[in-house]
Amino acid sequence: xxxxxPTHSFKTPCEQCPLRPLPxxxxxxxxxxxxxxxxxxxxxxxxxxxxxxxxxAHSAHLFTVLSGWGFRYKMLEDGRRQILNYVMPxxxxxxxxxxxxxxxxxxxxxxxxxxxxFERDKLMSLYIRHASLAFDITWIAAQxxxxxxxHLLSIGRRTALxxxxxxxxxxxERGKKLNLFNGRNLIPITQQHIADTLGLSxxxxxxxxxxxxxRDLIRWQERGCEVLDGEGLKQMAGWxxxxxxxxxxx
Amino acid sequence: xxxxxPTHSFKTPCEQCPLRPLPxxxxxxxxxxxxxxxxxxxxxxxxxxxxxxxxxAHSAHLFTVLSGWGFRYKMLEDGRRQILNYVMPxxxxxxxxxxxxxxxxxxxxxxxxxxxxFERDKLMSLYIRHASLAFDITWIAAQxxxxxxxHLLSIGRRTALxxxxxxxxxxxERGKKLNLFNGRNLIPITQQHIADTLGLSxxxxxxxxxxxxxRDLIRWQERGCEVLDGEGLKQMAGWxxxxxxxxxxx
DNA sequence: CGCTTAGTTGAGTTCGTTCAACGACTGTGG
DNA sequence: CCACAGTCGTTGAACGAACTCAACTAAGCG
Numbered sequence: 001x002x003x004x005x006p007t008h009s010f011k012t013p014c015e016q017c018p019l020r021p022l023p024x025x026x027x028x029x030x031x032x033x034x035x036x037x038x039x040x041x042x043x044x045x046x047x048x049x050x051x052x053x054x055x056x057a058h059s060a061h062l063f064t065v066l067s068g069w070g071f072r073y074k075m076l077e078d079g080r081r082q083i084l085n086y087v088m089p090x091x092x093x094x095x096x097x098x099x100x101x102x103x104x105x106x107x108x109x110x111x112x113x114x115x116x117x118f119e120r121d122k123l124m125s126l127y128i129r130h131a132s133l134a135f136d137i138t139w140i141a142a143q144x145x146x147x148x149x150x151h152l153l154s155i156g157r158r159t160a161l162x163x164x165x166x167x168x169x170x171x172x173e174r175g176k177k178l179n180l181f182n183g184r185n186l187i188p189i190t191q192q193h194i195a196d197t198l199g200l201s202x203x204x205x206x207x208x209x210x211x212x213x214x215r216d217l218i219r220w221q222e223r224g225c226e227v228l229d230g231e232g233l234k235q236m237a238g239w240x241x242x243x244x245x246x247x248x249x250x
Numbered sequence: 251x252x253x254x255x256p257t258h259s260f261k262t263p264c265e266q267c268p269l270r271p272l273p274x275x276x277x278x279x280x281x282x283x284x285x286x287x288x289x290x291x292x293x294x295x296x297x298x299x300x301x302x303x304x305x306x307a308h309s310a311h312l313f314t315v316l317s318g319w320g321f322r323y324k325m326l327e328d329g330r331r332q333i334l335n336y337v338m339p340x341x342x343x344x345x346x347x348x349x350x351x352x353x354x355x356x357x358x359x360x361x362x363x364x365x366x367x368f369e370r371d372k373l374m375s376l377y378i379r380h381a382s383l384a385f386d387i388t389w390i391a392a393q394x395x396x397x398x399x400x401h402l403l404s405i406g407r408r409t410a411l412x413x414x415x416x417x418x419x420x421x422x423e424r425g426k427k428l429n430l431f432n433g434r435n436l437i438p439i440t441q442q443h444i445a446d447t448l449g450l451s452x453x454x455x456x457x458x459x460x461x462x463x464x465r466d467l468i469r470w471q472e473r474g475c476e477v478l479d480g481e482g483l484k485q486m487a488g489w490x491x492x493x494x495x496x497x498x499x500x
Numbered sequence: 501c502g503c504t505t506a507g508t509t510g511a512g513t514t515c516g517t518t519c520a521a522c523g524a525c526t527g528t529g530g
Numbered sequence: 531c532c533a534c535a536g537t538c539g540t541t542g543a544a545c546g547a548a549c550t551c552a553a554c555t556a557a558g559c560g
Contacts (some may be wrong), residue, residue, distance in 0.1 A: 127381040141391035150396040156449030199406030
């Protein structure tokens, strides 16, 4: 279990951020970009499987994901693990730790991940000097809350088959918006991750995924889940999909 | 199903807010109080069982709970309901709708509830003029996220007995901090609510609660759950409890 | 007094679990 | 280059948790 995280002092200026041109994100003023650029302290690269943040830690940093896939999770004493949500480019991580002291969940990289590092001490000055960015951070927190609401509904009230369909459709939609697929719609995830997200055992998860595959909705391939029919998955889950909306990020 | 909500133009000044003296909340400066008082537009009273906010609505308001118990929930097409969290004094409701347009969950009163009404249009001016209060709103959103994380862990990975113990211990701790109990530790909730929170059927919920009662952890009484041993519940759930920390509210 | 809501209990069924074993693939060291 | 261990996915069988169906009690209310 690699925990080390190579720190690069390498720093792409925010004005040239590869994320900003994506139609999924809102546009930023010169003024905002300039401030964020000063707020940014450096970059960090994590290998697949590396732990980015640990439950219980008092992180001095706040991160924005630049590229790659990861996930947030919590564990019980005896090792039972629950994946709470997935993190993708544009997502802010470590906000809880920054605002309230201690992290209460861990974050792990699913693929190689690169992150922007921000200084937690400067967050208050962002609130004072750039209300629009402060509002954005609240927006991001409220959005995360929405997603957690939907996950809760899913785990609590959907059947195993619906749950699996929902999760994969969800990851697929997010990945599409962020332009994360090149040709093949491959989500870099193992069945163990799916099981730990859905609150199912790995055996039953496997059998459930086989049912989705039998209906030609997905195909399991080389360390990942290939989505064949995103709409079919949404229909199976009874899920409306994500809202079409420009979102902010820091 | 009562949906009407009697609107009072009655308005307690924030400086005399009954919540502010509670040790659970942080202190506020004169300046902050003055601003919040102007931000407040009125009060609203909801009967037990009344719907305060509806999924899909574009609410023009933001509320802070002044007194009473309520809950947030989402429903699937076919009527399956998932309770996401409970709302209690000091909680902000309608933030999602305010920031992102449309509410994606409903809120219902569990007991008679009174609320402060805020104008959604003035939220931006709060961000511009009072960074500390803006930070507080982010704090509240991040706190809600934490609670949802814990609920997700609970539903996904705890057994039925652990889940039930966790939920009741959670409601009990929150109620205690807010001084909501007078003598008897009675949580105003039905077994149907518990079932819809835990993602269980009502029959199995009943049998699970009986087990907790058999261990003298709770007792079911006149329209509610009486807590006999909060520590025992936490232990049974393997839950650490809420952090001891002053929290903000608006 | 009947009607409704909330809680209780038993019986039978379904869904999901654990246990166990095995195949395919990857990376590593001798 | 092969042997070996480790991870990931797959499958069958037996068990257990949670569900549905159904019937019944008790309390509250018009």
